[in-house]
Amino acid sequence: MVEERYIFNQQGKEIKRGEVTWKSPSNIALVKYWGKKQNQIPANPSISFTLNNCHTLTTVKYEQAAEPSFMVFVDGKREEGFEPKIATFFKRIAQYVPFVNALKLEIHTKNTFPHSSGIASSASGLSALALCVVSIEKALTPSMKASYFKEKASFLARLGSGSACRSIYPELVVWGDNKSFEGSSDIVAVPFKGAHQVFKDFQDTILLVDKGQKVVSSTVGHNLMHNHPFSEQRFAQAHDNMERLKLALEEGDLKTFTKIVESEALTLHAMMMTSNPYFILMKPNTLNIIEKVWEYREKHQLNLTITLDAGANVHLLYPKNEAEQAMQLIKGTLVDFCENKGYICDEVGIGSEEIVN
Ligand code: PMV
Numbered sequence: 001m002v003e004e005r006y007i008f009n010q011q012g013k014e015i016k017r018g019e020v021t022w023k024s025p026s027n028i029a030l031v032k033y034w035g036k037k038q039n040q041i042p043a044n045p046s047i048s049f050t051l052n053n054c055h056t057l058t059t060v061k062y063e064q065a066a067e068p069s070f071m072v073f074v075d076g077k078r079e080e081g082f083e084p085k086i087a088t089f090f091k092r093i094a095q096y097v098p099f100v101n102a103l104k105l106e107i108h109t110k111n112t113f114p115h116s117s118g119i120a121s122s123a124s125g126l127s128a129l130a131l132c133v134v135s136i137e138k139a140l141t142p143s144m145k146a147s148y149f150k151e152k153a154s155f156l157a158r159l160g161s162g163s164a165c166r167s168i169y170p171e172l173v174v175w176g177d178n179k180s181f182e183g184s185s186d187i188v189a190v191p192f193k194g195a196h197q198v199f200k201d202f203q204d205t206i207l208l209v210d211k212g213q214k215v216v217s218s219t220v221g222h223n224l225m226h227n228h229p230f231s232e233q234r235f236a237q238a239h240d241n242m243e244r245l246k247l248a249l250e251e252g253d254l255k256t257f258t259k260i261v262e263s264e265a266l267t268l269h270a271m272m273m274t275s276n277p278y279f280i281l282m283k284p285n286t287l288n289i290i291e292k293v294w295e296y297r298e299k300h301q302l303n304l305t306i307t308l309d310a311g312a313n314v315h316l317l318y319p320k321n322e323a324e325q326a327m328q329l330i331k332g333t334l335v336d337f338c339e340n341k342g343y344i345c346d347e348v349g350i351g352s353e354e355i356v357n
Pocket of ligand 1: 028029031032033046120122162163164218219222268310
């Protein structure tokens with residue numbers, strides 16, 4: 001379905017040569033998006049923390065050209081390997097931003113997290129690129145409202161990589177139509193502003209269990225939710241968890257937060273293990289970490305919470321006032337289960353930001 005609201009309709013305007021830069025973060029889902037319909041429409045709603053330190057910085061240099069073209073540079077080096085994915089993205093968004101077909105682009109991008117960390121860069125990377133494209137549109141339509149700007153960036157980012165649409169906004173972000181969050185939508189993400197203070201500076205330490213390439217991509221994983229024996233129950237459960245998590249977020253109820261978030265992470269992986277064909281992305285050390293966290297949490301009466309994305313790494317979430325004890329566990333025990341003792345300290349962040357030189 002074509003979304004008229006996001007079609008740029010002032011074709012023919014002369015585009016001056018220019019340059020735009022955006023910084024956009026990664027995000028970690030609390031209720032997971034797993035399974036999609038056509039055109040990147042999620043099969044169930046999701047909510048995530050926007051991160052801060054793990055982000056992508058992208059500069060797009062543009063000028064009008066008779067033939068459209070683009071080149072991608074990562075850390076200053078031409079990366080032709082990235083270009084097919086970007087070409088697909090441009091193809092998907094062209095009907096909404098037709099001016100991209102009259103541009104010669106140079107895309108310069110870098111991540112703050114190591115490319116080989118096993119952390120997906122598609123959420124931060126595609127949201128940063130979508131924001132740059134909307135900045136070019138804004139140069140052609142200076143009257144564009146700030147709220148429409150973010151909405152359109154979220155819309156375009158979604159067409160690149162579903163979860164990327166959530167990275168546009170700060171703190172807690174909802175994507176996918178559901179009755180508990182007013183204004184929620186399948187086609188754009190919306191910020192959730194009603195959370196308790198304790199979630200404003202929640203910490204996320206990413207324990208790098210396996211830095212290698214995933215054996216099954218998330219695209220393949222999403223598709224395996226079609227004809228999955230448990231898909232309908234799973235999608236219904238996600239709606240239910242959204243409703244329960246909303247209450248916990250509003251009330252600062254950390255115990256319920258932990259129960260829902262951990263159940264979501266394990267359900268995501270249970271869906272992978274019960275797909276046809278089945279697959280496992282967790283590694284032995286993923287489970288070792290989970291066991292140690294649960295033991296330590298019980299012993300010290302803490303709120304350390306684990307979650308997983310589509311990979312073996314463990315995200316350890318905790319309120320800031322438990323950071324000292326969490327770091328003791330991480331440095332004293334958990335690093336031994338990480339590849340080269342690697343981990344990344346992150347926290348809830350302010351979302352995407354334009355960098356003006
Ligand atoms: O945005 P994608 O297609 O890479 O899928 C992301 C899927 C999960 O990270 C597992 C869950 C989520 O909601 O981010």
